[in-house]
Amino acid sequence: xxxxxxxxxxxxxxxxxxxxxxxxxxxxxxxxxxxxxxxxxxxxxxxxxxxxxxxxxxxxxxxxxxxxxxxxxxxxxxxxxxxxxxxxxxxxxxxxxxxxxxxxxxxxxxxxxxxxxxxxxxxxxxxxxxxxxxxxxxxxxxxxxxxxxxxxxxx
Amino acid sequence: xxxxxxxxxxxxxxxxxxxxxxxxxxxxxxxxxxxxxxxxxxxxxxxxxxxxxxxxxxxxxxxxxxxxxxxxxxxxxxxxxxxxxxxxxxxxxxxxxxxxxxxxxxxxxxxxxxxxxxxxxxxxxxxxxxxxxxxxxxxxxxxxxxxxxxxxxxx
Numbered sequence: 001x002x003x004x005x006x007x008x009x010x011x012x013x014x015x016x017x018x019x020x021x022x023x024x025x026x027x028x029x030x031x032x033x034x035x036x037x038x039x040x041x042x043x044x045x046x047x048x049x050x051x052x053x054x055x056x057x058x059x060x061x062x063x064x065x066x067x068x069x070x071x072x073x074x075x076x077x078x079x080x081x082x083x084x085x086x087x088x089x090x091x092x093x094x095x096x097x098x099x100x101x102x103x104x105x106x107x108x109x110x111x112x113x114x115x116x117x118x119x120x121x122x123x124x125x126x127x128x129x130x131x132x133x134x135x136x137x138x139x140x141x142x143x144x145x146x147x148x149x150x151x152x153x154x155x
Numbered sequence: 156x157x158x159x160x161x162x163x164x165x166x167x168x169x170x171x172x173x174x175x176x177x178x179x180x181x182x183x184x185x186x187x188x189x190x191x192x193x194x195x196x197x198x199x200x201x202x203x204x205x206x207x208x209x210x211x212x213x214x215x216x217x218x219x220x221x222x223x224x225x226x227x228x229x230x231x232x233x234x235x236x237x238x239x240x241x242x243x244x245x246x247x248x249x250x251x252x253x254x255x256x257x258x259x260x261x262x263x264x265x266x267x268x269x270x271x272x273x274x275x276x277x278x279x280x281x282x283x284x285x286x287x288x289x290x291x292x293x294x295x296x297x298x299x300x301x302x303x304x305x306x307x308x309x310x
Contacts, residue, residue: 056231056232056235057228057231057232057245058228058229058231058232058235062225065224065225065228066221066224066225069220069221069224070217070220070221073212073213073220074213076211076212076213076249077211077212077213080211080213080249080250085252086250086251086252086253087248087249087250087251087252087253087255088249088250088253089246089247089248089249089253090212090246090247090249091244091245091246091247092244092245092246093242093244093267094231094235094242094243094244094245095235095241095242095243095267096241096242097240097241097242097267097268097269097270097271098241098242098243098244098265098267099267099272100242110253112248112250112252112253112254113252114252115252116252117254121276
């Protein structure tokens with residue numbers, strides 16, 4: 001796996017991939033890692049991140065693109081069938097102007113539940129500035145990660 | 156290509172695929188169609204729709220899933236390189252609770268431009284109820300479709 005940039009710049013996802021920063025890891029293989037978003041839009045909001053550092057999706061090899069979306073689709077299915085969400089949103093913000101905060105490709109898998117739209121929009125607006133979101137966060141994310149690991153385990 | 160449901164229920168995307176409803180078509184092949192969203196969140200908002208009717212992404216064959224996301228990625232790249240947007244969002248609302256309005260899989264490709272977040276959120280909230288959006292819409296979409304056809308043409 002090519003991971004050619006971690007030493008050349010600071011990228012929080014490369015740091016996490018290299019084990020130099022902590023994260024709530026839910027799934028990991030040689031192509032990608034799935035972690036819980038530290039600023040979730042809904043409970044259990046996941047990020048699927050390729051091992052290879054590129055900012056834009058079209059800079060990744062085609063098979064990596066396929067793999068990432070296949071994983072997102074698999075997670076989406078597992079969350080729905082596991083009764084954890086009625087639906088999911090799979091979102092790629094491809095570029096800075098699309099509010100891509102970390103310049104390393106990542107797919108959001110956002111569990112959706114009936115009637116959560118207003119809450120999600122509210123969290124979208126306040127996610128980085130809401131002090132309540134920091135209280136008990138690491139415990140909450142650890143519990144969530146343990147649950148999701150179970151649910152997203154390959155068959 | 157399997158398209159097994161158009162006669163069994165009313166699905167606006169099946170109607171469009173079968174030529175029974177009009178749409179601003181930007182691209183078409185044996186696996187998918189790309190049309191302009193009639194209620195765009197930003198200028199040039201595209202939908203990539205598989206020929207096969209399924210509500211959820213995990214109900215489609217894996218190779219169709221790959222193909223759809225590869226197309227979305229290609230369109231994203233073409234819009235960025237063509238200077239039409241600085242970035243794009245690729246979004247799949249997978250299930251009704253995720254605000255999937257049409258129960259036939261579709262990927263949104265939403266062109267993003269610097270500073271358009273507030274406008275996009277505003278349009279998200281008002282997209283179906285804003286009377287201005289209906290004025291001159293079909294002309295606007297036709298012009299847009301012609302431009303996008305040129306831009307998204309396969310090499």
